[in-house]
Amino acid sequence: MSGQIATWFPLCVGLTAVGLVLSFLAFRRRGVAAGMRVAAWALLPLAAYLTGALQALWTIGTTVVGFVTSLVFSPFVWAGVAVAGVSAVLFVASGVLRGRALSRDGERRKGGKGGKEAPAGPAEAPAVAGGRPAQTGKPAVEAPAKRKSDDDFSDIEDILRRRGIK
Incomplete structure (x- = not known):
C-alpha cells in the first residue's frame, strides 16, 4: 500500500470502532432496529477503505477542489x-x-x-366604397367550381334571404 492510503487506515478503523460503541448504546436504549442501523453506518468507513472507494473519493474531491480554485483565481x-x-x-x-x-x-x-415595389402579380379590380370590386370593361373571370363548404354557406344564405336578412 502507498503511504497516502495507509494514513487513512487508522482513521477508518477509529470511526468504525466509535460507531460500533454507539451502536451498542443505541441497541440498549432504543432497541434492536436502532442498534442495527447505527452499526450499518459505523461499518461504512472501513468498507470504503477496504474496497478502495475512499481513495477514489479522495481523488475526485482533490480534482474538483483544484478545478474550482483554478477557475476562480x-x-x-x-x-x-x-x-x-x-x-x-x-x-x-x-x-x-x-x-x-x-x-x-x-x-x-x-x-x-x-421601399421597392412589389413584383407584378395578377391584377385585382379596384374596390368601390361598398367593398365590392368596381366594374371595369374587362369580362369577369369565372369563379372556380364550388366546393363543398361553399354549398354549406349557400344553404345558410338562402335561409337568411327568405327571412329578409342580408
Missing part, C-alpha cells in the same frame, strides 16, 4: 468567460439584425413601406 479562465460572453452577445445581435432584414424583404415583396 485564474485570469486566463476569466478571459475565456469574457470571450464566451462576447460570443453570446454577437449571436443575439446577429439574430436580431437578420430578423429585421428578413422582415424588410417581406415588406418589399408585399409592396409595403420597405
